[in-house]
Amino acid sequence: MTTETLASTVSAVPILDLRDVEKQYGPVRALKPLTLSFMPGEVHAIVGENGAGKSTLIKVLTGVVKKTSGTMFWRGTEVSLENPADAIAIGINAVHQEVVLCPHLTVAANIFLGDEVLKGGLLRKKEMITRAQAILNDIGFDIPADVQLGSLTIGQQQLVATARASVRGTKFLIFDEPTAYLTRQEADQLFKLIRRLKADGVTIVYISHRMEEVFELADRVSVLRDGNFVGTRNIDETNNAELVTLMINRSLEQIYHKEKVAFGSEVLSTRALTGTGFADIDLTVRQGEIVGLYGLIGAGRSEFALSLFGRNPSTSGEIKWHGKPIAIRDVRTAIDLGIALAPESRRDQGLNLNLPISLNINLPVYDTLQRGLTLNHRGEIDRAEKQIRDLAIKTPSRRSLASSLSGGNQQKIVIGKWLNHGAELFIFDEPTVGVDVGTKAEIYRLFGALLKRGAAIIVISSYLPEVYELADTLHVFRSGKQVGTHTYREKTEEEILALAIGV
Amino acid sequence: AEDVTIPVIVKDTTSYYWQIVLAGARKAGKDLGVSVPELGAQSESDINGQIAILENAVSSGSKAIVIAPTEYTALGAPIDQAAKSVPIVGLDSAPNSQALTSFLSTDNVQGGRNAADALAVAIGEANGGKVEGEVALIKALAGSGSVDARVQGFEEQLAAKYPGLKLVYDKVADGQAATALNMTTDLLTANPNIKGIFASNLIMAQGAGQGIAENNVKDTVALVGFDSDDKLVGFLKEGVIDALIVQDPFRMGYDGVKTAFAVVKGEKVEAKVDTGVSVITTKNIDEARSQELLNPKIN
Amino acid sequence: MATLESTEKPVSRKNYNLLFSLTLVGLLVALCAILSIATNTFATGNNIANLLRQGSMIAVLSIGQTFVIITAGIDLSVGAVVGFATVIIASLLQAGFPVWLAIIATLLVGLAIGVFHGFGIVKMGLPPFIITLATLTSLRGIGLLMTNGATINITHQGLAQFARDSFLGIPNLFWMVVVVAAPAYLLLEHTKWGRYLFAVGSNPEAARLSGVNVSKLIYLAYCVSAVSAAFVGVLLSARLGVGNATQGDGWELQAIASSVIGGTSLFGAVGSVQGPLIGAFILATINNGANLLNVNSFWQRIITGLLIIAIVYFDQLRRRGK
Amino acid sequence: MATLESTEKPVSRKNYNLLFSLTLVGLLVALCAILSIATNTFATGNNIANLLRQGSMIAVLSIGQTFVIITAGIDLSVGAVVGFATVIIASLLQAGFPVWLAIIATLLVGLAIGVFHGFGIVKMGLPPFIITLATLTSLRGIGLLMTNGATINITHQGLAQFARDSFLGIPNLFWMVVVVAAPAYLLLEHTKWGRYLFAVGSNPEAARLSGVNVSKLIYLAYCVSAVSAAFVGVLLSARLGVGNATQGDGWELQAIASSVIGGTSLFGAVGSVQGPLIGAFILATINNGANLLNVNSFWQRIITGLLIIAIVYFDQLRRRGK
Numbered sequence A: 001m002t003t004e005t006l007a008s009t010v011s012a013v014p015i016l017d018l019r020d021v022e023k024q025y026g027p028v029r030a031l032k033p034l035t036l037s038f039m040p041g042e043v044h045a046i047v048g049e050n051g052a053g054k055s056t057l058i059k060v061l062t063g064v065v066k067k068t069s070g071t072m073f074w075r076g077t078e079v080s081l082e083n084p085a086d087a088i089a090i091g092i093n094a095v096h097q098e099v100v101l102c103p104h105l106t107v108a109a110n111i112f113l114g115d116e117v118l119k120g121g122l123l124r125k126k127e128m129i130t131r132a133q134a135i136l137n138d139i140g141f142d143i144p145a146d147v148q149l150g151s152l153t154i155g156q157q158q159l160v161a162t163a164r165a166s167v168r169g170t171k172f173l174i175f176d177e178p179t180a181y182l183t184r185q186e187a188d189q190l191f192k193l194i195r196r197l198k199a200d201g202v203t204i205v206y207i208s209h210r211m212e213e214v215f216e217l218a219d220r221v222s223v224l225r226d227g228n229f230v231g232t233r234n235i236d237e238t239n240n241a242e243l244v245t246l247m248i249n250r251s252l253e254q255i256y257h258k259e260k261v262a263f264g265s266e267v268l269s270t271r272a273l274t275g276t277g278f279a280d281i282d283l284t285v286r287q288g289e290i291v292g293l294y295g296l297i298g299a300g301r302s303e304f305a306l307s308l309f310g311r312n313p314s315t316s317g318e319i320k321w322h323g324k325p326i327a328i329r330d331v332r333t334a335i336d337l338g339i340a341l342a343p344e345s346r347r348d349q350g351l352n353l354n355l356p357i358s359l360n361i362n363l364p365v366y367d368t369l370q371r372g373l374t375l376n377h378r379g380e381i382d383r384a385e386k387q388i389r390d391l392a393i394k395t396p397s398r399r400s401l402a403s404s405l406s407g408g409n410q411q412k413i414v415i416g417k418w419l420n421h422g423a424e425l426f427i428f429d430e431p432t433v434g435v436d437v438g439t440k441a442e443i444y445r446l447f448g449a450l451l452k453r454g455a456a457i458i459v460i461s462s463y464l465p466e467v468y469e470l471a472d473t474l475h476v477f478r479s480g481k482q483v484g485t486h487t488y489r490e491k492t493e494e495e496i497l498a499l500a501i502g503v
Numbered sequence B: 001a002e003d004v005t006i007p008v009i010v011k012d013t014t015s016y017y018w019q020i021v022l023a024g025a026r027k028a029g030k031d032l033g034v035s036v037p038e039l040g041a042q043s044e045s046d047i048n049g050q051i052a053i054l055e056n057a058v059s060s061g062s063k064a065i066v067i068a069p070t071e072y073t074a075l076g077a078p079i080d081q082a083a084k085s086v087p088i089v090g091l092d093s094a095p096n097s098q099a100l101t102s103f104l105s106t107d108n109v110q111g112g113r114n115a116a117d118a119l120a121v122a123i124g125e126a127n128g129g130k131v132e133g134e135v136a137l138i139k140a141l142a143g144s145g146s147v148d149a150r151v152q153g154f155e156e157q158l159a160a161k162y163p164g165l166k167l168v169y170d171k172v173a174d175g176q177a178a179t180a181l182n183m184t185t186d187l188l189t190a191n192p193n194i195k196g197i198f199a200s201n202l203i204m205a206q207g208a209g210q211g212i213a214e215n216n217v218k219d220t221v222a223l224v225g226f227d228s229d230d231k232l233v234g235f236l237k238e239g240v241i242d243a244l245i246v247q248d249p250f251r252m253g254y255d256g257v258k259t260a261f262a263v264v265k266g267e268k269v270e271a272k273v274d275t276g277v278s279v280i281t282t283k284n285i286d287e288a289r290s291q292e293l294l295n296p297k298i299n
Numbered sequence C, D: 001m002a003t004l005e006s007t008e009k010p011v012s013r014k015n016y017n018l019l020f021s022l023t024l025v026g027l028l029v030a031l032c033a034i035l036s037i038a039t040n041t042f043a044t045g046n047n048i049a050n051l052l053r054q055g056s057m058i059a060v061l062s063i064g065q066t067f068v069i070i071t072a073g074i075d076l077s078v079g080a081v082v083g084f085a086t087v088i089i090a091s092l093l094q095a096g097f098p099v100w101l102a103i104i105a106t107l108l109v110g111l112a113i114g115v116f117h118g119f120g121i122v123k124m125g126l127p128p129f130i131i132t133l134a135t136l137t138s139l140r141g142i143g144l145l146m147t148n149g150a151t152i153n154i155t156h157q158g159l160a161q162f163a164r165d166s167f168l169g170i171p172n173l174f175w176m177v178v179v180v181a182a183p184a185y186l187l188l189e190h191t192k193w194g195r196y197l198f199a200v201g202s203n204p205e206a207a208r209l210s211g212v213n214v215s216k217l218i219y220l221a222y223c224v225s226a227v228s229a230a231f232v233g234v235l236l237s238a239r240l241g242v243g244n245a246t247q248g249d250g251w252e253l254q255a256i257a258s259s260v261i262g263g264t265s266l267f268g269a270v271g272s273v274q275g276p277l278i279g280a281f282i283l284a285t286i287n288n289g290a291n292l293l294n295v296n297s298f299w300q301r302i303i304t305g306l307l308i309i310a311i312v313y314f315d316q317l318r319r320r321g322k
């Protein structure tokens, strides 16, 4: 123990030191020899494009995957992390990019998984629930501790994962895109938590595609590109433009932009539409228009979108398609009308993870690829290759399984599979979650192309700057109700946020 | 006397043989005016199932019980136990119990001996009187009492009387005709010199017979089956099967109930009755007794 | 199908389980009530004792099976293990070993089988279905080889007497269910191991990331199942007084069915100890009732199939309704 | 276990499948080579014909089963459907119906069973394991009830002759495998329905949100399986010349084993037509070889179990190695 106390007092000694750490997945070199130090008590951001190797680095640090070569030093002594238990044992914890918890267990059970409260060898269930609730309340997360995790929204699950990682005697805590599914308000709570942990001497590694968060939180930032370590900067010695240039090796001027497209005729409108999770929604969307839906987690936007898409049909109210009242009873009806939905949860709703990229991309259009008795294989291949090219999906082959992609690249498939579908109304639910800045710009440009083709778009986002800048009309949702409708920049971001929170 | 209930518990209700036993019991029930629940496990190897059925029969207030014990030892104690409340009449195979009021059985060991004799005769006929060569045995199940008894009789008789016949192949087909058929074709491939086969029950004989027909070796390979139905009689007539060893299951069922009813009425009954095994070949198939055995009035 | 579960409402697992078992108990009670009216023999002490004896073996098997299914696995070997265990204990007893030693040895054989399954799944990467199917096939072969297909007679009387006797008016065999169910309940519901079993079935990756030794838990589940099966083998040999390698044929499906009727999900992470127990006794009651009512054994099969559908359907309805 | 799959390398599914079947073929060839050396009867035309006949029924069953398993389901009823179908066709033929009509009617009965399974899963929300287990139980009951446990003798000679004959030197029964496998291959690999089946097995919700009619595909899979099983019933009745409700017992496990040996994953979304086919013939070759070598029946079981483990293990190794 003496060496440990010694090491922690001498702040010049890195808490974790990586030397030539490398990771290969078969032929894929996800992480090329990398040398990097983390200092005790710092907040160290890591940025990079999709597939740059950020999550891979985290997985190596937490023993989830074994490094291919290189050495790691924990407080000056070499460690080999064979499995997650080894990492946890020395105090390394992580909130991984994909929510990795057990949906069948309660929130409390998830929080204490692997670290149960016992008495006489038996579980103290009540105590765990009480304590979990106290932890959640303390952090400021409004989540019941005794419900099954699977019954929560994905954003809430993300918060549970965060709460879980922060309470286990952690000395080194890694967040892999923790705000992807959080709204600004929840993100603020998270930041408060991070600052508190930092004050307690915990080292934080923070991965994000949102530059403003990096500047808000980090002491130092490291950039990865294509598995290579590009450099580390002190936060006050760098700026947004420099980081973006380091990341993508070119500069990028305008990130949020909506091309000006003249509005055409009305595509869809709803009146007093009511269903599970939302009530009395009135909105109209026209050709060439982006309608934004903003709200906090659980505000009912996704439920509303799913009802337009026929997945959970609405219970009352009216939907008009090109001015004519219609009923959308199932997904097929919606698709046949010309509605496309890129859903919120890529894992649960958007992807067939253990199937090839090609199949995922083509899934909505196989109807058009069927020629008589057999499938048009050429068309299938061409379409897959085109989307991989257009969206710069980073993969060795269209035949790779979707699960082998980095998070952001998976998200590109979720969007990509609908892009050439020829729909008239596109609903994008959190379309840029986990997507890097370059690709984000690419996606927005694609939105523009769709609009010019005469399509209409509904964008749901919990990331206010995104919808704020993109939407021609912005609807604010709160607890399943529509609480405001505004045209572009009619109100300030602060006013919108206040409306969504309801203060 | 409709309120007299005498259940009959057989070994395996899914087998045709036991259905004939039940048919005989049913007939007796009608003739005597007693109610005869027809019970039994769903497989010969389900000893535990038969014990449960016996227990239920006792607790459902029967006046007497007729049972064909599926296993010698295992049914002993349960029958002892049951006999404390009701008289028990045994059928077909013996249990390890002294408590049976009467016992009507087929001597399966004797059936096996008869099978060996019949096989020897058929081999002799096909080979100009020479009773020698390799023979095979296809068993229905492993660990089934009646099959084991037949096999025992068959092997004993071969050893005792036909030193020229060598048992070279001894397989278990798990009650599946297709398996017996596959085994037969493979046997004929591996041992082209095989002279005869004994198939230890109805389904085995169906499969083995099909194998012999499929390979067109009915003139060179003798086949003896145990039990009978239309299919096997057809085979017998075509010459695919040379002899069938048949029991008298109908009588066993009929007399079983009749005996049990006599016990209920307090009459004296025989402690042991042998219902007999017969060998049926093309020579005696048209005799009245053979026809009676081959065509039980099952409904 | 996972499809159909996606519409489930958020319900705390605990309450749900309790309610579910209550309704299953309700079903069992209803079945018994109907049978008590339909026959005048069902509700006799003697018959109830029979019923308890008859259901007990599948009940024990289904508890073990449930541990495995909770990890999203399956154990097809249990029927064969039962048959094999009867051979082992019978051989040992006939070789003159004392009863306690023979029982322990048989349970250890069960343990070895469970370890082998764990090894096959964890180290060799075999699907549970395959490794346990292979064991099913091989164990029957080994048992038959050891006995040459014959039955081994157990001359020891104490064991047989034990299987027939009662304690406090309840058959010893049923007490054996309690002996298995009580610690199983404790293990599953009140220890971290139980919780980890659910975690492994729910999301093995999450469990691993939490530092749970997933491999160990898989060993645990298969060992519980195999040892339970060996224990049932001991009980069966006591009840039958013989060892016979072909016994327990098809019991794996009965055990799985009991478990699923009792609310276990074959996709893992959902299950209890009380559910399978009740499931097993529902099946036993159906059989017992059919025997008492003198239902033709072919009809009995048909009815059993239909009742299984009805019971599970009813349960689905109730779940959705909530 | 999902755990162990997470370390899998990204390999293109298509190439992978091809390679995989090649290696299985390699195994089959190796088995055959060994048997050709060990016996002088294995490599005879006559025996090869026998082998093809013997493997053909399980092969057809395993193809149907694979469709179901790809959707992450299971069909335990196929063995019972086989037995039941032999009863149906035998009864129809003995009642004087022409062969073609009897065959069509039998296949329609199979279709009805498949529709029933689809209905139970889709509309009633029952787990596939339960509904098909219930059908297994009930169908045997119905078949036994119809025949009273007896065998129905088929006097029609053409059918039996067909099962015995060959065409171009290859047994007709094997041609029947081709008749099933070719369209099955086309359906699975070269139509949108095939793609949809994989999508449903991988993530039904994602499939549904992509416009796939998940329910329809589940009906499709279970109908393919049940109709295949009914077709096997037709073939079996032709081969045996009888209808008997207890035939085909346990074939469901053989079909599933063949499918899994052939690379199908019981977690769904992974499978092919050629794999199960080869799997079935590997099992048939093991049995045929054991018969030719006159291996004791008990040893045969032990060896079969061990070989299943060895084959699947070997395959796992190869997968990981890549």
Ligand SMILES: Nc1ncnc2c1ncn2[C@@H]1O[C@H](COP(=O)(O)OP(=O)(O)OP(=O)(O)O)[C@@H](O)[C@H]1O
Pocket: A025, A028, A029, A030, A048, A049, A050, A051, A052, A053, A054, A055, A056, A057, A097, A394, A395, A403, A404, A405, A406, A407, A408, A409, A434, A436, D009, D010
């Ligand atoms: N299990 C795997 N098998 C094969 N390749 C993988 C696997 N996991 C990741 N990769 C590849 O490794 C590279 C780095 O992926 P990683 O997930 O680390 O990226 P990332 O920087 O986290 O990206 P994102 O911002 O999109 O989350 C990518 O090219 C990805 O396709």
Ligand SMILES: Nc1ncnc2c1ncn2[C@@H]1O[C@H](COP(=O)(O)OP(=O)(O)OP(=O)(O)O)[C@@H](O)[C@H]1O
Pocket: A153, A154, A155, A156, A276, A277, A278, A295, A296, A297, A298, A299, A300, A301, A302, A303, A304, A344, A462, A477, A480, C007, C008, C009
């Ligand atoms: N199946 C369901 N049954 C009942 N209520 C539900 C169901 N699914 C979601 N809800 C509730 O409906 C409300 C809206 O959820 P929804 O996911 O649409 O919110 P959202 O605005 O899209 O937020 P998020 O950013 O979390 O997606 C929430 O209160 C949620 O708990």
Ligand SMILES: [Mg+2]
Pocket: A054, A055, A056, A097, A176, A406, A407, A408
């Ligand atoms: Mg990542």
Ligand SMILES: [Mg+2]
Pocket: A298, A301, A302, A303, A344, A429
């Ligand atoms: Mg949402």
